Every structure is written in C-alpha cells, then in structure tokens.
Amino acid sequence: MATSGRFLSVEGLSKTFQSENQTKAVLEGIDLELAFRDCLAIVGPSGCGKTTLLLAIAGLLTPTVGTVRFKGNPLAAPERRIALVLQHYGLFPWKTVAANITLGARLQRIEVSEKRLASVKKELDIEGLDHLYPAQLSGGQRQRVALARALLLNPLLLLLDEPFAAIDTVTRERLQNNLLAVFAQRRFSFIIVTHNIEEAVFLGQRIVVLDNGAHGIKTIMENPGMGNAHYRNDPVFFERTRQLRDILEGLE
C-alpha cells in the first residue's frame, strides 16, 4: 500500500516529564518511519508512552530529544494536514454536531461546500444529527462525528488515540470496518494507538510494540494481510493475534 518513503519520520525521540523534583522518562530513542498510505498500530502496556508518542507526532508535545519530520520538515507545532482523533473524541460539549464538524475548517479558514459536508456525513452515517449536542449522542456517533471533523480537513495523516476504547464490541467492529472503508477510498495514512490486541492486528499494517521498561520500541510486527473486513476470520489474523499477545505478555 505504501507509495513513497520518508512521509513521516520519528528520529531519536525521547520525552521526559518533570514533576515535583522528579524526572520521569516516558520515551527513549524512538526511531520510526511511516510511508504515505501506510497504517500503523501502536500497542504496549499502560504507561509505556503510546499517547505521548502520538501527541509528539501531532506536534502537540515537544520532544525532549529528537525530531519528528513530516514530509521532510521538522514539526514544531500542529500541522494542518495532520488530524487527531482523541480517546474521548475531543468534541466540544457546548457546540452542536454541525459546529463541531466544521470547527477545524472554520479555524483554518477552509471553505467547505455543502455538498462535501453532506458527503462526509453520509460516508460516516451521521446525517440528521446536526442540531444535537455531543451529550445527546451515543459513543459510536460521537466517534463518527470526531472522525468526520478530522476527514473534513482532508488530512494526509490521521492520528487516532484509542478511538474505540469506550465503545461496545459490535459498534467497535463496525467502526473499525468504517475506518478501513474510508481508508480504502481516500488518500491518507493513519496511526492508531490501542490497548486492544485484535484491533491492532485488524488495523495495523505494521504493529509497533512499545516497552514500558526500556521506554523504547520492543519490536515492529509486519502484518501485510490486513485491509478488509474479512481479515477477522482469517487464520493469519488469529496467528498474528496470538503472536502479539505473547509479546505483550512478555512485557507485563
């Protein structure tokens, strides 16, 4: 699926946090590359720095050491073509669905035609929710609204931080299929951070396992068979799931 290299590179990234005279290393010496149209899953035990890595790639956290390069340029701040979907959706509770979806475009002064807006809503099955507030939506609907807001910006890179963690299994699988369908139709890359082994194997062309002891990458698992909804029933899927579980159990 990859068409070109050096689309995104993480070079020697380390991140330490300072709190009350304590220095806590979360990530150390992370090197990672992502090609355009790649999809990457990041897994690891709690506290291993998955979200920290994602936020650094989003330009929201400055690395203590190292660089994140997007299309060759070092990232110092959030980049227009990188969209982020957060664990609790990052929707603004005081804005309606319509205002939430168009907020990114509005802030970046991007003209969005009614036709395009309608097409994104249709693609994600969130038509007719415009006047509702996030609190009036189900978890799955909130997630799709957050995804619509990100897609409306035409991102080249979509970052997802445990996006389906708080959603029931059936809805989660539906949303995972939804994401793959959108990915197949559009031209972007995505990185998903997840706790869920099956989700990582289902959505990650490569699966990066982070180690909370060494604060670095334990291994990168290749998973070329992914890419369609039927993969869930493929024996390779089960085998990869088992392998990943073994690696993660070794880290606990």
Place this chain on the structure above:
Amino acid sequence: MKRRGIAVYAATIILIYFAWYALSLLLGSNILPDPFKVFVRGFEEIATGAFWVHVEASILRLFAGLFFAFILAVPAGLILGSNERLDRLFAPLIYLGYPIPKVVLMPVIFVLFGLGDTGKIVLLTMIVFFQLLITTRDSARKIDREITYSLKSLGGTRMDFFLHVVWPVSLPGIFTSLRIGVGTAVAVLFLVESIATSEGLGFYIIDSWGRAEYATMFVGIIALSTIGIVMYELFEILERKFCKWKNL
C-alpha cells in the same frame, strides 16, 4: 420561565400572603399591616410618577454595578483561569481581597467618589466583582487537557482558545455567579440608598419607616424584592438560552 416555575412562584406568593395576614392579625401592630392594605397602597403608589423615580434610580444603580463588575471581572477571571503564572501572581491579592467585607469601605468610597451615583455604583461593583472574578477564574481552570489538544490540533490559536473553549466553559459559572451576585447587590443597594440620597427604593423604604407609613414601606420592600427576583430570573433565562448543553 416555564409553566411549572410560574406555578411555584404563584403558590409561594399565596402562601406568603396568608402567612403575612395571619402574622399581622397575631401581632396587631401597625409595623406589620394587613397585606391587602399594602397592595391597595401599592396600586396608589404605582399611579404616581414619584414612585417610578425611585424604581428607576435603583434599577440603574443595580444594572450599572453588575455591568461594571461583569466587564472587569469576567475578562480578568478568564485570563487568570487560563494562565497559571498570572494566577499564581495575583492569587495572594485575591485571597486577601475576597474575604474583606467591602461594605465596610463604604465611608472611604463615599469620600473618594462622592455621595452621588458614582460612589454607590463603585461599591456595588466592588462587591460583585470579587464574587464574579473567583467563579470565572475557577470555571476557566476546569478545562480538560483533551479539549486543549483538540483545539490546537484543529489549528486553533490562543484567541480561538478563549473564544471557543475558555468562554463557553466558564459561561455557566458566570451566570451562577451573577444570580448569586444579584442577591448581594440588592442588599448592598438598600444600604447605600439609605444614606445621603433622596432617590432610590432604599431611601423610599427608610423614609416611609421614618414617617411611620408602614404600608408604603412594605410597597418599597416588595418593589426592591421584585427587582431582585426579576433579575435573578433574567440570568436564569439567559443561562438556559446560552448554555443549553449544560442541562442535557
């Protein structure tokens, strides 16, 4: 106001009327006249232009006090609540300034700003200011980190952060504070209007009391209370309109 709210108000008024009537019979004193006499006097007073001069003076002072407190305290609260360094810098000043009963500074304020409207409005502003400042600052502090990340990743600037996050997050707290502030402001209004003035419901009440016209005094008390209730309800209506998301 919703129909249920109106019914509650109506029931309360009826209850107060009968309790008042019973108490006036029990006391048998002029200081608590028959409520019916008060209402008759009320209609007579409403018909005179003089009564409305007092009402207008009180409303203007109350509005001015709340308005100045709002335009000074809300921006300051929003800035302090979203800027940790500034908040730390000003925290001791607010910590010491808030508990001081500002009303005891009334003589100083009157000397500095005069006995006219300015002095009265300055005192009202000072009293509501601290209440509003602290509520706004504390509301603005409660911003979830995920919301901050979300806005930044969407390309939001510092100004957007104020407009799309800090302001809406703080708005319900601001309305609550304004509602509480109305109660305090009406009480202080009565006090400042009872001194060195000939206009305002505070003066009207004290003057009637001095002339032992108790029915007229109660007309003033009811009028001042009504202003407080109407303003309280006004802020409630505004909160419901602008903070729909909060009550879902």
